[in-house]
Amino acid sequence: xxxxxxxxxxxxxxxxxxxxxxxxxxxxxxxxxxxxxxxxxxxxxxxxxxxxxxxxxxxxxxxxxxxxxxxxxxxxxxxxxxxxxxxxxxxxxxxxxxxxxxxxxxxxxxxxxxxxxxxxxxxxxxxxxxxxxxxxxxxxxxxxxxxxxxxxxxxxxxxxxxxxxxxxxxxxxxxxxxxxxxxxxxxxxxxxxxxxxxxxxxxxxxxxxxxxxxxxxxxxxxxxxxxxxxxxxxxxxxxxxxxxxxxxxxxxxxxxxxxxxxxxxxxxxxxxxxxxxxxxxxxxxxxxxxxxxxxxxxxxxxxxxxxxxxxxxxxxxxxxxxx
Numbered sequence: 001x002x003x004x005x006x007x008x009x010x011x012x013x014x015x016x017x018x019x020x021x022x023x024x025x026x027x028x029x030x031x032x033x034x035x036x037x038x039x040x041x042x043x044x045x046x047x048x049x050x051x052x053x054x055x056x057x058x059x060x061x062x063x064x065x066x067x068x069x070x071x072x073x074x075x076x077x078x079x080x081x082x083x084x085x086x087x088x089x090x091x092x093x094x095x096x097x098x099x100x101x102x103x104x105x106x107x108x109x110x111x112x113x114x115x116x117x118x119x120x121x122x123x124x125x126x127x128x129x130x131x132x133x134x135x136x137x138x139x140x141x142x143x144x145x146x147x148x149x150x151x152x153x154x155x156x157x158x159x160x161x162x163x164x165x166x167x168x169x170x171x172x173x174x175x176x177x178x179x180x181x182x183x184x185x186x187x188x189x190x191x192x193x194x195x196x197x198x199x200x201x202x203x204x205x206x207x208x209x210x211x212x213x214x215x216x217x218x219x220x221x222x223x224x225x226x227x228x229x230x231x232x233x234x235x236x237x238x239x240x241x242x243x244x245x246x247x248x249x250x251x252x253x254x255x256x257x258x259x260x261x262x263x264x265x266x267x268x269x270x271x272x273x274x275x276x277x278x279x280x281x282x283x284x285x286x287x288x289x290x291x292x293x294x295x296x297x298x299x300x301x302x303x304x305x306x307x308x309x310x311x312x313x314x315x316x317x318x319x320x321x322x323x
Contacts, residue, residue: 002030004065005169005200006051007078011060012224013046020046021057022224028202030065030168033195035211036204037315038221044204045097047221048173051202053081053088064091064169089118093167093199097174099158103147107138107157110146111164118165125164132160135197136190152183156190163194170194172203176210188214212311220318228318236309239317242267242281245306247290248274249299260293275303 006028013021020043028034038044049055051062063078064087081088101110108129115125133139136156141149146157155175162170175191176184188210195201205211211218212232219229228235249257254276258269261278265286268279280286283306294301309317 002032004028005030006065007063008051009061009063011050011057011062013043013050013055013057019224021050023060024224024226025060026219026226026229028169028200029216030200031195031198032216033191033201033203033214035215035218036202036221036226037206037208037211037218037311038204039319040206042221043224044221045173048094048171048202048204051081052092052094052171053085056082064088090165091168093162093165093170095159095162095170095172095175097177099154101146101154101158101161104145106143106145107133107149108142110157110161114161115164120165128164128166132163135163135193136160150183151179152186155179155183155187159187159190159194163199167199169200169202172201174205175203176205176207184210208311208315218311220315222319232311232314235311235314235318239309239314240267240279242279243283243306243308244313245278245280245283245287245290246275246304247278247294247301248303249294250302251299253297253299257290257293257297257299260297261290263289 004027008024008026011021011024036044050057062081064081065077111129112125115128133142138156176187191201192214217229217231219226254271258271258276263286265280265282266278270277
């Protein structure tokens, strides 16, 4: 496993007496894509802004690894983000939920301006700009005013601006908000390309399908804490070791069906209103019994599927588990 690049130790943050972050401890590893998921208002934006040093936690500390201190010991290479702002700016790139580029500047001018803010030389800026325009596929639009870009192109420009200084870590808050599914898929693909270049990526989103597809690990933020973090398979194993059978019938007397289903191979039964779900490690043995019960109860089978739990299922079940 790669070494940590960020260490978060018991951070807490409140606003107007309301606890937003309630004691989060987490290590983020070099080279990974870490996804942070949570319901609206769960504190995702506050968490990201605290990691990068925009907000100071009330208690706790966030440490980042200063890659330039090779002569020091491993432990002393970590510094609090609040005590070395200049190095934090060099280490991190940040793309907020809404693009922060200048609409009356061209694509090239935006990148050049942000490069100048990081005190890059003219030569370094030009080199990085050309590399980034190719990476985000905006080379043909380098002289187009930002206000004339499509939503997806504007988002790609914003991400490119956050990468102009070649940061070790890229942090993104809802990078595909307000984008249609096709444009959103393009952005998620871009994040994978950025990660393959060696950049550690931290992304907060409520798009479960995309998060589970691209992220190395996933952290679930709920009630101010990240108590569950791991790969999708690790998170799934916390809930069930089996697969789920989803079944929809008509007229759908699911409570009656579930009551009649008694089998030691059934781990869990759920009535979801529009369907019922059976969790089992032996779907090939359980499914025929389910179909037999359905037939005996004069139910019409409308749909059936067997699958692993997805991130949406995991998120829902873990949140229910906490209540």
